Amino acid sequence: MNTAKTYLLFLLTVLIILSYYHFYILNSSNTSRKYVGYEQSNTEQRGKHNSVLIYNRVPKTGSTSLMNIAYELYPVNSMRIVQVRLTGHKHSLTSADLITLSRNISDWSDRPILLHGHFSYFNPRKLGIEFYPIYINIIRKPLDRLVSYYYFLRYGDDVLDKVRSKAGDTTSFDQCVKLGQPDCDPKKLWMQVPFFCGSSVHCWDPGSHWALEQAKANLINNYLVVGVTEDFESFVEVLEFLLPEFFQGSMAYLSETGKAHIKKTKHKDPVSVETKKLMQSSAIYRMELEFYNFALKHFKTMKKMVKNQKSLEGKPQFVFEKVRPK
DSSP: OHHHHHHHHHHHHHHHHHHHHHHHHHHHHHHHHHHHHHHHHHHHHHHHTOOEEEEEOOTTSSHHHHHHHHHHHHHHHTOEEEEOOOSSSSSOOOHHHHHHHHHHHHHOOSSOEEEEESOOOOOGGGGTOOOOOEEEEEEOOHHHHHHHHHHHHHHOBSSOOOOOTTTTOOOOHHHHHHHTOGGGOGGGGTTHHHHHHOSSTTTTSTTOHHHHHHHHHHHHHHEEEEEEGGGHHHHHHHHHHHOHHHHTTHHHHHHHHOOSSOOOBSOOOOOOHHHHHHHHTSHHHHHHHHHHHHHHHHHHHHHHHHHHHHHTTTOOSOOOOSOSOO
């Protein structure tokens, strides 16, 4: 009798152990599958949200020098760079093209992507496409930019041996202004405001106060940082700190190569005081200068913030408190 009881107790113990073991294995397996599934989902989410950086380059502001840095460092930073060259409208993409472009970019999720080109600002979410690009840009003193562009069209630069559209025209900028020719018309100053305003026809209406205010709003609300040509290296320093996935190693590259400015216009005559006064008297110049000064003030604040943050070795200046539930 005792032997039978002992045997039954033994069987019962074995059954309990096997049941527990079976339950443990199943539960452990399910936990493992959930964990793997979570990791896959998380990876997919990370892929879908890889950074998209858009640099809608304003002509003759030093954009080639900045992109030279990016192209030199893209293998190290494991990013993709794509240039968008407009073949139709000069600086604005059509709505249909913007939709196609935005959908295309949102599908390139395997690595961070830097998209650049001479096109005006656009908001993909306005087109019904849910991705959130980071915008950057750099601008220049308005008259300096126009004079540089004027001579670039006639003489080209010291990097690309290419015949420009106004090659052979030796008219100086001073002479152009004196003769009232279209290439130096104050309306040609209207470039940086519309690039930040957008593709609306109203943005490209020279002297539009609405466009100026829209450009300011976009700069503040939709651009991470906007630098100035006159302080190019500080702009690069800020980019490297804020966007290391794109610009890690940029300052070291500049220090080692000295290539802060990689090309110059082959020929440029100095502009007379009289010409400067005449151009600066136009309402369009004053509006472009207002936008430049607005951007400059904002950039100085950003630069100061980055320097302070770097002095703290990148440590955040905030803490989490009163978290519920814990």
